[in-house]
Every structure is written in structure tokens, then in C-alpha cells.
Amino acid sequence: MTVFIMVAGVFTGAPVWRETAELLAAAGGEVHPVPLTGVDAGRPAAPDRVDLETHIADVTAAIDAVDTASGREIVLVGHDYGIHPVLGAADRRAQRVARVVYLDAGMPRDGVPPLAAVPDQDLRAQLAERAERGETEGALAPPARDGWQRWGSTAGLSDAALDRLTALAAPQPLGTLLQPLRLTGAAAAVPVTGILCTGNGVGIDLVQRLVDFGDPDLAALAGPHVTFFELPTGHWPMLSCPAELADVLRRAAAGEGRRLRPADGAGEPPAHLRPFPLDLPEVPRDRKGHVDFYVPEAEGPRPAVVLVHGGPVPAGSRPTPRDWPTLVGYARLAAAEGLVGVTFDHRLHDVTDYERAADDVAAAVELVRADPRVDADRVALWFLSGGGLLAADWLTEPPAWLRCLAASYPILAPLPNWGLTGGRFHPARAVEQAGTLPVVLLRAGRETPEIAATVAAFVTAAEDCGTHLELVDVPNGHHGFETVDAPEETRPALLRAMRSVAARLTA
Structure with a gap:
């Protein structure tokens, strides 16, 4: 018994x-x-x-x-x-x-x-x-x-x-x-x-x-x-x-239940370390401190896409997000479109870290805009997963140089157990103040219900206030679809989204 x-x-x-x-x-x-x-x-x-x-x-x-x-x-x-x-x-x-x-x-x-x-x-x-x-x-x-x-x-x-x-x-x-x-x-x-x-x-x-x-x-x-x-x-x-x-x-x-796969287990690598689904030209990485630049072969300063990784990511994780295939893939895709792709690490290690992660994003953006290879007046921010909450600051008061905001399978309102009762990190509310800032949103059709609800709330709010919102759907995509779903399901959406961002940066 x-x-x-x-x-x-x-x-x-x-x-x-x-x-x-x-x-x-x-x-x-x-x-x-x-x-x-x-x-x-x-x-x-x-x-x-x-x-x-x-x-x-x-x-x-x-x-x-x-x-x-x-x-x-x-x-x-x-x-x-x-x-x-x-x-x-x-x-x-x-x-x-x-x-x-x-x-x-x-x-x-x-x-x-x-x-x-x-x-x-x-x-x-x-x-x-x-x-x-x-x-x-x-x-x-x-x-x-x-x-x-x-x-x-x-x-x-x-x-x-x-x-x-x-x-x-x-x-x-x-x-x-x-x-x-x-x-x-x-x-x-x-x-x-x-x-x-x-x-x-x-x-x-x-x-x-x-x-x-x-x-x-x-x-x-x-x-x-x-x-x-x-x-x-x-x-x-x-x-x-x-x-x-x-x-x-x-x-x-009775000892039943699902068991997890060890991080160093044999077989297929974990989802975040699997290959990016697009075959892209190699672009040299230029590392400056905690920020990596992927610069295309082009004349003059170029518009930039700054990629903000998701999280929380435990502080002891290796490799760090800027070296994950997904982030590197997005940066190289940006370079293939003639843009400077940028990856960096921020300190979102716990749900209590959003304020300092927001500071890291702001500091990285300033470093990018100060780089002579970047057109400081033409920058896009692209948020992924749990990094989506960090978009709220930029939606609330979009600076003139921010020409586009993009997001892939983002979390756009605090999840119930995160305890973020304040209004700062709540993009589904902040979008009402985005004005004419274009937003490109890659939406996973098979997102988890809890995250999908935050995306739905954001879309409704954006439509109600007339935000320039472009939805790019991946109908069979899951959270992190770049490396967890079949490439043929994700390639068209990735290309369309990046080209849409590029068009807004170069217009």
C-alpha cells in the first residue's frame, strides 16, 4: 500500500x-x-x-x-x-x-x-x-x-x-x-x-x-x-x-512518468544546437566584446538587424546563445540580404532578470549603431522566444532609427508563474504605443497554448490600434521551429520575414 x-x-x-x-x-x-x-x-x-x-x-x-x-x-x-x-x-x-x-x-x-x-x-x-x-x-x-x-x-x-x-x-x-x-x-x-x-x-x-x-x-x-x-x-x-x-x-x-534526456546523452543533439534550415554563405564573424557582427561584402555603412535571443537561459550554459546555430543562421541570413547581422549575449538567466537584460539590449544597440560599418539610422530589432518581453521598451517609445521590429515565436505577455505584474515587460500592452513602427511576426502554428495566448493578445491589440503588423505563419511550426521542424516547413517563412525586414530597412 x-x-x-x-x-x-x-x-x-x-x-x-x-x-x-x-x-x-x-x-x-x-x-x-x-x-x-x-x-x-x-x-x-x-x-x-x-x-x-x-x-x-x-x-x-x-x-x-x-x-x-x-x-x-x-x-x-x-x-x-x-x-x-x-x-x-x-x-x-x-x-x-x-x-x-x-x-x-x-x-x-x-x-x-x-x-x-x-x-x-x-x-x-x-x-x-x-x-x-x-x-x-x-x-x-x-x-x-x-x-x-x-x-x-x-x-x-x-x-x-x-x-x-x-x-x-x-x-x-x-x-x-x-x-x-x-x-x-x-x-x-x-x-x-x-x-x-x-x-x-x-x-x-x-x-x-x-x-x-x-x-x-x-x-x-x-x-x-x-x-x-x-x-x-x-x-x-x-x-x-x-x-x-x-x-x-x-x-x-508506481515509478511511471516521462524521463528526460541528459544534456550530454548520445544521439541527436539538443534542439538549440541543431543546424539552421537554410544553406547560407559563410560570413566571417567579427567579435567585439559580447557582440558579434556578420558583415556583408558591400560598400558603405549598411542597415543592421540586431538579434535578441530568448530565455531564460541558465548562466552556466555552454555554448552561449550568440553561438547557437539559430542565432548565427539569422545573422548570416541578414548578411545574405545585404544587412549587418548582429548577435550578442544578454543576462536573462532567470525571470527576475528582465531589467538587466533590457539594459544589455540597450547597450548592445548603442555599440552597434556606433560601428562605422552600420547605418545608425537604419536598425531593426529581432526578438526570439522569451526575449519577446524585451520588445516592450522599444514598442513603447520607438526611436526614429528603429525602422522595424521583428519576432520569432515570441512570448508577448508574462506567463502566469513569472510574477511580472508590472506593465513594463508586456508587449501586448505596449504595442498600443508603437505608432507607425512596422512589426513582422513569425507565428508558430503549433505553439504551446500558453505562449500562443500571449501572441493572440498581441495580434488583437495591434489590429485594434492600427499597428503596421505583418504576420508570417509557419502553420506546422513548433516553438523553436528553425531547428525542431522539417526545413521545408520553415525556409519560406524565414526568407519572407527577413526580406520583409530588409525592405523596411532599405526603403
């Missing part, structure tokens, strides 16, 4: 698991949703006396109450914040735990407080400032009914479920968010399953891409004891799809 010990996320306690727990029990499992001290009504306590270690002790006690002598296996399930006390308890009782399930949760690390996983970046900064001042007492009030989106996607929640989530919510003691998690590594060998709620912005393919980048901190995700599942719902699957969640938890306990 499997014993499921389940720990809820921020503001929520044991009652949130009711339907899922009943379904698991009906299927023969033993289920123990853990009442958390200071959160659940059954364990009242003054918030000032509750911290992360308090909740780790709650989970550890639940583990100790299970008699495993009869062969019962304990599976710990941590949702959202709940993964922190789960990991703390697993570290202390590693020999008694058969598996840890991360339910739409991050990857906590030793010495890092749960505050780091709070998706609302503004709130996170405010609480960090309070912690620096030593103001760690009290509790954080739960959101109102219309405020849950700041904590995760509410996709899939009915009105009744959202009402219930709000009714069940309780203040979260600040100490549980501000106290660092302490891990010894004792549970490193315990099997792990990640359940990703794709409505919240992350799916298995995206995690595979992150592993493919070669960051050693993520290599463990491709280990033989790690599996993954997806649920097509928002951040609270125990309320939006309890039956599907119960089924996945049973399968996870």
Missing part, C-alpha cells in the same frame, strides 16, 4: 486536498493531508511562533506516524510552498520516504528561503526588504478572490472552485517564507516526480530545453530516478481536476 502524505501550498491547508484524497483512498491508498501549524484551523498558533522549521516538524511527525514495517511506502507530495517542508522532512527521514512529488513546485535549494519561489516579484522585493530590517513577525494576508492570479494560473478553476479556494485561504506566517531551508543532501537518492501544470506556464518540453542548455545545476533532472507528468490546467489541480491529479499521483507512486 502507498501512503500519500500531502502538503498544501501557500495560504492553503489540508482541506484543499479533500477530493483528491478521497479518490486516492477509494483506489486503495492511505492518505494523510498534513494540517500545518498556524495555517490550518486544527493547529492554531501565533504567527510569530511559526516558521519553516515548524512546518517541517509537522511533516516529519506525519512520516513518523506511519508504520512502514508492513511494506507500506511513503510518498511525500508538496504543492507550491509545500515542497519546502516536504524536502526538509525528507532530508531528516530519507530512509522512510519512497518518493517525493513536486506538484507544480520549484526546485528549493539549501540555504534559500521559500520567499525566493514567490512568483509576484514586487511582493517578493517588499518582503525581502522587511526581512533585511528584521521585520519577520506577523503573517501575510491571503489574496482576495480576484488576486489569486498573482500566485499562479487559475486556469481550469470553476467559479465555485475559486470561491472555495478563497474561503479556505488563511494567512501565511511570514517566518515560513523568510526562514532559509536547510538540507544536508541525505535525500538526494530518493526518487522524484515532477507534476507540471502547463496552464501555469511550464511543460516537460520546456524543462527538457533547460536541461539541454547544459547547466550543471539542472543535470539531476535527467537522472534515472526522476520522472515527469503534465496536467493541462492551472496552479491548483486539486481543485480544477482532482480525478486527473489522483490518477497521476498513483502513476507517480
